[in-house]
Amino acid sequence: MDIFTKGEDMKISTKDLSITTPSVTINAIKINNKQMTLAVFRQLDIKELSEYILNPINTFIIWGRVNYKTNHIKDYININWIIFEKDGFLYRDSLERIYSVNIRGTYHTTIDYMINSTAYQIRNCEEYLKENKKFLNIILEGDQLAKNELMYRNMYRGKNIEEVKEDFIDTISKCEFELEIFGKVEKFIKNYQDLKQLFIAV
Numbered sequence: 001m002d003i004f005t006k007g008e009d010m011k012i013s014t015k016d017l018s019i020t021t022p023s024v025t026i027n028a029i030k031i032n033n034k035q036m037t038l039a040v041f042r043q044l045d046i047k048e049l050s051e052y053i054l055n056p057i058n059t060f061i062i063w064g065r066v067n068y069k070t071n072h073i074k075d076y077i078n079i080n081w082i083i084f085e086k087d088g089f090l091y092r093d094s095l096e097r098i099y100s101v102n103i104r105g106t107y108h109t110t111i112d113y114m115i116n117s118t119a120y121q122i123r124n125c126e127e128y129l130k131e132n133k134k135f136l137n138i139i140l141e142g143d144q145l146a147k148n149e150l151m152y153r154n155m156y157r158g159k160n161i162e163e164v165k166e167d168f169i170d171t172i173s174k175c176e177f178e179l180e181i182f183g184k185v186e187k188f189i190k191n192y193q194d195l196k197q198l199f200i201a202v
Contacts (some may be wrong), residue, residue, distance in 0.1 A: 009128060026063060028199050029083070035201040041066070047091035049082055049098055053188045061085040064196035068093075080111065083198060095192055102185045111189060118186040126183060129175040136168040 014158070052060035066081040078094035096172040099114045117197055138146045139161060147161065156164050 024201055026057050027196055028201075029198060035199075037201045038068070041068070041092070041200050044083070044090055044092045046093055046097075047086060048101070049084060049093040050102055050185075052084070053098065053102075053184050054118070059086060062195060063090070064198040066198050068200070079145060080192060082192075082195065095189060098185065099189065102181055111192060114189050115186065118182055120190065121185065122179065122182045125175055129172060129179065132168050132171050132175065136165065136172065139165045139168065187199075 009174070021107050031040065049060070052062070061084060063083045065086060066083060067079060068081060069079045072155065076098050080095035083090060083092050084094065095111070095114065103114075103118050135150060138150050142150075150156065151159075151164065159167075
């Protein structure tokens with residue numbers, strides 16, 4: 001018989017109930033068998049994690065993430081921290097700083113904002129790359145009229161066609177490099193929440 005009776009107040013039979021205690025795993029960093037404290041955490045050197053993001057096969061080992069905001073000037077508006085190992089020593093870096101350094105943005109502590117902003121930068125860079133490839137193609141394969149129209153632009157006046165071609169090649173190379181960086185940073189930010197969450201003692 002159902003524990004719910006239609007047309008009446010809800011009635012729940014206790015014989016059909018049970019209480020379970022969910023299993024929760026707490027990942028704590030310990031030093032000499034004692035949980036790391038905030039004081040120790042704040043003393044960890046800040047080291048750029050960008051080297052790992054751009055080249056994951058190097059000697060960085062990601063331990064996990066720590067969500068912590070402090071008013072200490074050294075840690076100003078950093079909330080999303082990554083703790084990692086390099087050459088046998090422990091360091092920290094923040095997602096906010098990684099975003100700011102590589103995406104040339106201001107500090108933001110909202111992960112969704114950082115993801116959306118990075119995606120916006122990628123779209124802009126892709127459009128800029130597409131435009132410069134089109135112009136380079138005019139220099140290499142376009143008819144003389146198209147080349148003349150391009151060369152009469154203010155930014156190219158006083159330059160010969162070979163100089164303009166080299167400018168486009170250089171711009172395309174830099175833009176492709178930036179796109180690679182933006183893509184790797186975007187992936188790291190998106191995967192941040194998947195890192196093991198670490199807890200430190202207050």
